Amino acid sequence: MLSIMPNIEDKTRPKISGLSRRAHIMRSLTCIVPLTILSLLVLTAIFAPWLAPHDPIKVSMTERRLPPVFMEGGSTKYILGTDHLGRDVLSRAIYGARISLSVSLLVIAITASVGTILGIAAGYIGGRTEAFLMRFTDISMSFPPLVLAMLLSVILGPGYITVVLALSVLGWAPYARLIRGEALRIRNSDFVSQARVSGASPMRIMIKHIFPNVINPLIIVMTMAVGFMILAEAGLSFLGIGIPPPDPSWGSMVADGRGDIDRAWWITTFPGILIGMVVMSGNFFGDWLRDKMDPRLRQL
Numbered sequence: 001m002l003s004i005m006p007n008i009e010d011k012t013r014p015k016i017s018g019l020s021r022r023a024h025i026m027r028s029l030t031c032i033v034p035l036t037i038l039s040l041l042v043l044t045a046i047f048a049p050w051l052a053p054h055d056p057i058k059v060s061m062t063e064r065r066l067p068p069v070f071m072e073g074g075s076t077k078y079i080l081g082t083d084h085l086g087r088d089v090l091s092r093a094i095y096g097a098r099i100s101l102s103v104s105l106l107v108i109a110i111t112a113s114v115g116t117i118l119g120i121a122a123g124y125i126g127g128r129t130e131a132f133l134m135r136f137t138d139i140s141m142s143f144p145p146l147v148l149a150m151l152l153s154v155i156l157g158p159g160y161i162t163v164v165l166a167l168s169v170l171g172w173a174p175y176a177r178l179i180r181g182e183a184l185r186i187r188n189s190d191f192v193s194q195a196r197v198s199g200a201s202p203m204r205i206m207i208k209h210i211f212p213n214v215i216n217p218l219i220i221v222m223t224m225a226v227g228f229m230i231l232a233e234a235g236l237s238f239l240g241i242g243i244p245p246p247d248p249s250w251g252s253m254v255a256d257g258r259g260d261i262d263r264a265w266w267i268t269t270f271p272g273i274l275i276g277m278v279v280m281s282g283n284f285f286g287d288w289l290r291d292k293m294d295p296r297l298r299q300l
Contacts, residue, residue: 035285048142056095064083111168115171124187134180149162178213224282227278227279234250
């Protein structure tokens with residue numbers, strides 16, 4: 001009897017096919033690789049003064065357009081080369097990560113907070129409040145953000161505050177629409193009805209009962225917005241209405257090198273690669289997080 005037990009267990013044990021194993025590996029990579037890249041971005045931004053080999057705004061006209069170390073004429077002193085003013089591309093990229101990350105996180109914190117408050121209020125209260133807030137949201141989503149950014153840059157001048165305001169004034173609308181839909185679904189739930197019958201105020205119901213149940217989709221959207229906000233900041237800086245020189249920004253670095261793309265391609269290419277990596281990492285990690293946190297999409 002003992003000798004046949006392993007055979008019985010082998011027959012009853014579910015076998016994982018090669019396709020399932022590859023799918024499992026791919027799902028793991030969509031979490032590990034993006035999370036690693038985003039973590040490195042955070043660490044780079046925090047420790048930028050210690051990681052940057054040179055002053056990012058120091059000009060050296062005798063060392064302009066030096067190629068990267070792996071090209072002929074390159075030097076280990078400037079691993080990624082120098083720009084048209086002799087500034088170290090690697091140091092500027094490292095400090096640019098600090099600016100891009102700080103803008104992204106600040107804008108996401110502002111827009112997510114405002115959108116969540118308005119979305120919960122519209123979804124739970126309903127009636128004229130919901131109609132007014134949703135029409136205001138529709139107007140905000142239809143207004144071109146680039147036009148607003150240009151208007152603010154004329155009024156306030158290009159700068160850090162201008163970028164944050166330009167991305168925050170209209171950025172709350174997608175959050176409000178999403179959270180409003182979740183609040184509509186939750187407000188008729190049994191636990192909300194029980195809290196209403198027990199005498200809980202609308203404010204208490206929205207804070208204690210509805211908000212905890214919209215955190216999952218909120219976190220997913222916030223995660224996926226990191227790459228978009230970095231791309232938006234880079235776009236504004238590229239157009240000259242974002243972070244002003246000499247402060248390094250990935251978008252401004254791309255703009256600085258567009259006139260020298262034929263003879264000094266590294267000035268534009270390296271910050272462009274960083275922007276692409278961060279945007280894709282945020283999207284992939286957000287997709288993975290959605291699959292894990294949404295019960296309707298969770299893989300067993």
